[in-house]
Amino acid sequence: MDKFAVSTGLIGLTIGLIALLVFIYLISRLAKRKAGAGRAVNLLLNSAVLAVLSAAFIFLSLFVQTLNRYLHDQRIGTISARQEGQGLRMEFTDLKTEQRFNFELNGDQWMVEGYIVRWNPLLRWLGAGAYYKIDRFSGRYESDTCSLVPGRQVIDSSHRGLWKSLLKYGQRTKLIDAAYGIAAFQYPSQEAYGLYINDSGFIIKKE
Incomplete structure:
Protein backbone atom coordinates (compact mmCIF):
# COMPACT_ATOMS: atom_id res chain seq x y z
CA MET A 1 0.00 0.00 0.00
CA ASP A 2 1.02 3.61 -0.49
CA LYS A 3 3.03 4.88 2.52
CA PHE A 4 1.04 8.11 2.78
CA ALA A 5 -2.23 6.15 2.69
CA VAL A 6 -0.96 3.82 5.43
CA SER A 7 0.22 6.75 7.58
CA THR A 8 -3.04 8.68 7.32
CA GLY A 9 -5.02 5.51 7.93
CA LEU A 10 -3.05 4.74 11.10
CA ILE A 11 -3.47 8.33 12.31
CA GLY A 12 -7.20 8.06 11.71
CA LEU A 13 -7.44 4.78 13.61
CA THR A 14 -5.39 6.20 16.50
CA ILE A 15 -7.63 9.28 16.76
CA GLY A 16 -10.67 7.02 16.54
CA LEU A 17 -9.36 4.91 19.42
CA ILE A 18 -8.82 8.05 21.52
CA ALA A 19 -12.38 9.19 20.69
CA LEU A 20 -13.70 5.80 21.80
CA LEU A 21 -11.74 5.94 25.06
CA VAL A 22 -13.06 9.45 25.79
CA PHE A 23 -16.61 8.25 25.13
CA ILE A 24 -16.15 5.20 27.38
CA TYR A 25 -14.74 7.45 30.10
CA LEU A 26 -17.80 9.70 29.76
CA ILE A 27 -20.18 6.74 30.06
CA SER A 28 -18.36 5.44 33.12
CA ARG A 29 -18.50 8.88 34.80
CA LEU A 30 -22.19 9.20 34.03
CA ALA A 31 -22.86 5.70 35.36
CA LYS A 32 -21.17 6.63 38.63
CA ARG A 33 -22.88 10.04 38.59
CA LYS A 34 -19.53 11.73 38.98
CA ALA A 35 -19.81 14.00 35.95
CA GLY A 36 -21.72 17.27 36.01
CA ALA A 37 -23.74 18.45 33.02
CA GLY A 38 -21.04 20.85 31.84
CA ARG A 39 -18.29 18.26 32.17
CA ALA A 40 -20.40 15.64 30.35
CA VAL A 41 -21.17 17.99 27.44
CA ASN A 42 -17.49 18.90 27.16
CA LEU A 43 -16.42 15.25 27.04
CA LEU A 44 -19.14 14.44 24.52
CA LEU A 45 -18.06 17.30 22.24
CA ASN A 46 -14.42 16.25 22.49
CA SER A 47 -15.37 12.69 21.60
CA ALA A 48 -17.45 13.87 18.62
CA VAL A 49 -14.68 16.13 17.29
CA LEU A 50 -12.13 13.32 17.57
CA ALA A 51 -14.53 10.93 15.81
CA VAL A 52 -14.96 13.38 12.93
CA LEU A 53 -11.18 13.83 12.64
CA SER A 54 -10.72 10.08 12.69
CA ALA A 55 -13.26 9.61 9.89
CA ALA A 56 -11.61 12.39 7.84
CA PHE A 57 -8.17 10.77 8.07
CA ILE A 58 -9.54 7.32 7.27
CA PHE A 59 -11.48 8.56 4.23
CA LEU A 60 -8.38 10.46 3.06
CA SER A 61 -6.38 7.25 3.37
CA LEU A 62 -8.97 5.33 1.34
CA PHE A 63 -9.04 8.04 -1.33
CA VAL A 64 -5.26 8.22 -1.66
CA GLN A 65 -4.92 4.44 -1.91
CA THR A 66 -7.68 4.21 -4.52
CA LEU A 67 -6.16 7.04 -6.57
CA ASN A 68 -2.70 5.52 -6.29
CA ARG A 69 -3.90 2.16 -7.59
CA TYR A 70 -5.82 3.82 -10.40
CA LEU A 71 -2.83 5.86 -11.59
CA HIS A 72 -0.11 3.26 -11.01
CA ASP A 73 1.78 2.04 -14.11
Missing part, protein backbone atom coordinates in the same frame (compact mmCIF):
# COMPACT_ATOMS: atom_id res chain seq x y z
CA GLN A 74 4.51 -0.51 -13.41
CA ARG A 75 7.51 -0.32 -15.70
CA ILE A 76 8.50 -3.77 -16.96
CA GLY A 77 10.86 -3.20 -19.87
CA THR A 78 12.62 -1.02 -22.42
CA ILE A 79 12.18 -1.42 -26.18
CA SER A 80 14.23 -0.15 -29.09
CA ALA A 81 12.59 -0.54 -32.53
CA ARG A 82 14.31 0.88 -35.62
CA GLN A 83 13.32 0.56 -39.27
CA GLU A 84 15.99 -0.94 -41.52
CA GLY A 85 14.68 -1.32 -45.07
CA GLN A 86 11.60 -3.52 -44.87
CA GLY A 87 12.73 -4.95 -41.58
CA LEU A 88 12.66 -3.90 -37.94
CA ARG A 89 15.71 -4.21 -35.72
CA MET A 90 14.45 -4.81 -32.20
CA GLU A 91 16.06 -4.75 -28.78
CA PHE A 92 14.12 -5.57 -25.63
CA THR A 93 15.31 -5.44 -22.03
CA ASP A 94 13.13 -7.29 -19.52
CA LEU A 95 13.41 -5.48 -16.18
CA LYS A 96 12.04 -8.45 -14.23
CA THR A 97 14.60 -11.00 -15.45
CA GLU A 98 17.27 -8.45 -16.52
CA GLN A 99 17.55 -10.32 -19.84
CA ARG A 100 18.26 -8.54 -23.11
CA PHE A 101 16.93 -9.77 -26.45
CA ASN A 102 18.10 -8.71 -29.93
CA PHE A 103 16.08 -9.84 -32.95
CA GLU A 104 14.62 -8.79 -36.28
CA LEU A 105 11.02 -8.58 -37.46
CA ASN A 106 9.31 -7.58 -40.71
CA GLY A 107 6.52 -5.04 -40.90
CA ASP A 108 5.45 -1.44 -40.58
CA GLN A 109 4.76 -1.86 -36.87
CA TRP A 110 5.84 -4.09 -34.01
CA MET A 111 3.61 -5.68 -31.39
CA VAL A 112 4.21 -7.10 -27.91
CA GLU A 113 1.91 -9.86 -26.67
CA GLY A 114 1.39 -11.49 -23.31
CA TYR A 115 -0.97 -12.55 -20.55
CA ILE A 116 -2.35 -10.84 -17.46
CA VAL A 117 -4.29 -11.83 -14.35
CA ARG A 118 -6.52 -9.08 -12.98
CA TRP A 119 -7.03 -9.64 -9.25
CA ASN A 120 -10.32 -8.95 -7.50
CA PRO A 121 -10.98 -5.31 -6.48
CA LEU A 122 -10.02 -5.80 -2.82
CA LEU A 123 -6.61 -7.31 -3.63
CA ARG A 124 -5.93 -4.59 -6.19
CA TRP A 125 -6.90 -1.92 -3.67
CA LEU A 126 -4.56 -3.47 -1.10
CA GLY A 127 -1.73 -3.12 -3.60
CA ALA A 128 -1.50 -6.53 -5.30
CA GLY A 129 0.56 -5.98 -8.44
CA ALA A 130 -0.34 -7.34 -11.85
CA TYR A 131 0.53 -10.99 -12.46
CA TYR A 132 1.65 -11.06 -16.07
CA LYS A 133 3.90 -12.69 -18.62
CA ILE A 134 5.49 -11.19 -21.73
CA ASP A 135 5.08 -13.92 -24.31
CA ARG A 136 6.36 -12.67 -27.67
CA PHE A 137 7.03 -9.84 -30.11
CA SER A 138 5.75 -9.91 -33.67
CA GLY A 139 5.72 -7.71 -36.76
CA ARG A 140 2.62 -6.11 -38.29
CA TYR A 141 1.79 -4.78 -41.74
CA GLU A 142 -0.77 -2.04 -42.29
CA SER A 143 -1.57 -3.52 -45.70
CA ASP A 144 -3.33 -6.89 -45.94
CA THR A 145 -1.69 -7.62 -49.30
CA CYS A 146 1.96 -7.76 -48.21
CA SER A 147 3.52 -11.15 -49.02
CA LEU A 148 6.35 -10.95 -46.49
CA VAL A 149 6.03 -12.94 -43.28
CA PRO A 150 6.02 -10.50 -40.31
CA GLY A 151 7.93 -12.90 -38.11
CA ARG A 152 7.94 -13.23 -34.35
CA GLN A 153 10.30 -13.57 -31.41
CA VAL A 154 9.33 -15.64 -28.37
CA ILE A 155 10.44 -14.03 -25.11
CA ASP A 156 9.17 -16.55 -22.58
CA SER A 157 7.61 -19.88 -23.59
CA SER A 158 7.46 -21.29 -20.06
CA HIS A 159 4.31 -22.10 -18.08
CA ARG A 160 1.98 -21.91 -21.08
CA GLY A 161 -0.04 -24.75 -19.59
CA LEU A 162 -0.54 -22.70 -16.42
CA TRP A 163 -1.64 -19.65 -18.40
CA LYS A 164 -3.97 -21.75 -20.53
CA SER A 165 -5.67 -22.94 -17.32
CA LEU A 166 -5.80 -19.40 -15.90
CA LEU A 167 -7.43 -18.05 -19.07
CA LYS A 168 -9.98 -20.87 -19.15
CA TYR A 169 -10.78 -21.34 -15.47
CA GLY A 170 -9.12 -18.54 -13.44
CA GLN A 171 -12.26 -16.44 -13.16
CA ARG A 172 -13.95 -19.25 -11.23
CA THR A 173 -11.82 -18.40 -8.20
CA LYS A 174 -12.79 -15.49 -5.97
CA LEU A 175 -9.26 -14.07 -6.04
CA ILE A 176 -9.25 -13.46 -9.81
CA ASP A 177 -11.45 -10.87 -11.48
CA ALA A 178 -10.30 -11.74 -15.02
CA ALA A 179 -7.46 -13.43 -16.92
CA TYR A 180 -6.83 -12.77 -20.60
CA GLY A 181 -4.31 -12.18 -23.36
CA ILE A 182 -3.01 -8.66 -23.95
CA ALA A 183 -1.18 -6.90 -26.77
CA ALA A 184 -0.04 -3.43 -27.80
CA PHE A 185 1.62 -2.20 -30.99
CA GLN A 186 3.56 0.83 -32.18
CA TYR A 187 5.60 2.17 -35.07
CA PRO A 188 9.41 2.00 -35.07
CA SER A 189 11.21 5.12 -33.88
CA GLN A 190 14.68 6.48 -33.27
CA GLU A 191 13.61 6.97 -29.66
CA ALA A 192 13.38 4.13 -27.16
CA TYR A 193 10.08 3.06 -25.65
CA GLY A 194 9.25 2.23 -22.07
CA LEU A 195 6.98 -0.78 -21.62
CA TYR A 196 4.57 -0.55 -18.68
CA ILE A 197 1.70 -2.58 -17.33
CA ASN A 198 -1.33 -1.70 -15.22
CA ASP A 199 -4.51 -3.55 -14.28
CA SER A 200 -5.75 -3.43 -17.88
CA GLY A 201 -2.72 -4.36 -19.96
CA PHE A 202 0.42 -3.10 -21.67
CA ILE A 203 1.24 0.60 -22.06
CA ILE A 204 3.91 1.87 -24.47
CA LYS A 205 5.48 5.28 -23.83
CA LYS A 206 8.28 7.04 -25.66
CA GLU A 207 11.27 7.81 -23.49
